[in-house]
Amino acid sequence: MSKNLILSRLLxxxxxxxxxPQREAAELFYNDDLSLSEIAELTxxxxxxxxxxxxxxxxxxSELEGKLGxxxxxxxxxxxxxxxxxxxxxxxxxxxxxxxxxxxxxxxIGNR
Amino acid sequence: MSKNLILSRLLxxxxxxxxxPQREAAELFYNDDLSLSEIAELTxxxxxxxxxxxxxxxxxxSELEGKLGxxxxxxxxxxxxxxxxxxxxxxxxxxxxxxxxxxxxxxxIGNR
Numbered sequence: 020m021s022k023n024l025i026l027s028r029l030l031x032x033x034x035x036x037x038x039x040p041q042r043e044a045a046e047l048f049y050n051d052d053l054s055l056s057e058i059a060e061l062t063x064x065x066x067x068x069x070x071x072x073x074x075x076x077x078x079x080x081s082e083l084e085g086k087l088g089x090x091x092x093x094x095x096x097x098x099x100x101x102x103x104x105x106x107x108x109x110x111x112x113x114x115x116x117x118x119x120x121x122x123x124x125x126x127x128i129g130n131r
Numbered sequence: 132m133s134k135n136l137i138l139s140r141l142l143x144x145x146x147x148x149x150x151x152p153q154r155e156a157a158e159l160f161y162n163d164d165l166s167l168s169e170i171a172e173l174t175x176x177x178x179x180x181x182x183x184x185x186x187x188x189x190x191x192x193s194e195l196e197g198k199l200g201x202x203x204x205x206x207x208x209x210x211x212x213x214x215x216x217x218x219x220x221x222x223x224x225x226x227x228x229x230x231x232x233x234x235x236x237x238x239x240i241g242n243r
Contacts, residue, residue, distance in 0.1 A: 035198035086147035089201065092243050096208070099236040099243075103215060106232045114228050120218045121233065124211040128240065131204050131211075 023049055025090075029080040032089045037076055044072040045080075100129045135161055137202075141192040144201045149188050156184040157192075212241045 020028075027049040034042050043062065047053045048069075055073075059066045084090055103125040111118040132140075139161040146154050155174065159165045160181075167185075171178045196202055215237040223230040 033199070036195075083148075087145070096240050096243055099240045102236040103233050106230075106236075107219075110222070110228050110230070110233075114226060116222050116226050116228060118218075118222070121215050121222075124214040124218075128208050128211045131208055 026077060026080060028090055029084055030076075032093075033080055033083040033087075036083060037079060041072050041076040041079070044069055045076040048073055097129060100125045138189060138192060140202055141196055142188075144205075145192055145195040145199075148195060149191060153184050153188040153191070156181055157188040160185055209241060212237045 026045070030037075030042075030045050030049055034046070037045065040062075044058055047058045047061065048055075053061070055066045055069045058069045062069070104122060107118040107121040107125065110116055111122075138157070142149075142154075142157050142161055146157070149157065152174075156170055159170045159173065160167075165173070167178045167181045170181045174181070216234060219230040219233040219237065222228055223234075
């Protein structure tokens with residue numbers, strides 16, 4: 020996973036804990052893929068100011084993941100969900116058993 | 132769920148984000164069930180000092196849950212896991228199908 024993709028993911032988990040200016044800069048950069056110059060123009064601060072906000076946001080997001088580890092926990096849950104889905108679908112296909120409740124519950128977990 | 136049980140749970144999720152004195156007081160109070168006086172004696176501060184730390188810890192924990200909602204997310208995941216376990220066990224029992232992989236993966240999710 021690229022660094023920007025990782026930070027976009029951490030932003031989903033922890034964005035609410037950033038300051039409003041940090042979150043705004045991080046969302047524009049990591050989610051909307053704007054350049055520093057474009058964000059500077061949009062938010063009315065200097066390019067260096069945008070860079071400072073991004074650096075702080077990145078530090079905070081990495082620190083939060085180091086302490087809470089939610090992205091790692093949800094990654095592991097996602098693998099377990101894939102395992103449940105694969106096995107349930109195989110059982111449904113090979114044994115003609117209704118596995119829809121299992122599949123629906125696993126998909127709900129995957130979306131949480 | 133009692134207020135103390137809720138706070139003990141939030142402490143599991145967010146304890147790393149409290150200051151060390153706040154976390155110590157909260158763990159002794161919510162997890163180890165010590166009284167304010169016992170914590171005061173153990174940590175060498177006044178009873179009122181312990182109370183202040185607990186109030187701040189409680190505010191921070193509630194604020195974090197309000198922003199990140201992890202306890203609520205994991206509660207919902209727990210319900211989905213129960214649903215998967217119940218259906219998988221029924222299929223295993225009624226249809227003689229090997230559902231052990233599903234059960235193991237669901238239990239791993241429940242423990243994350």
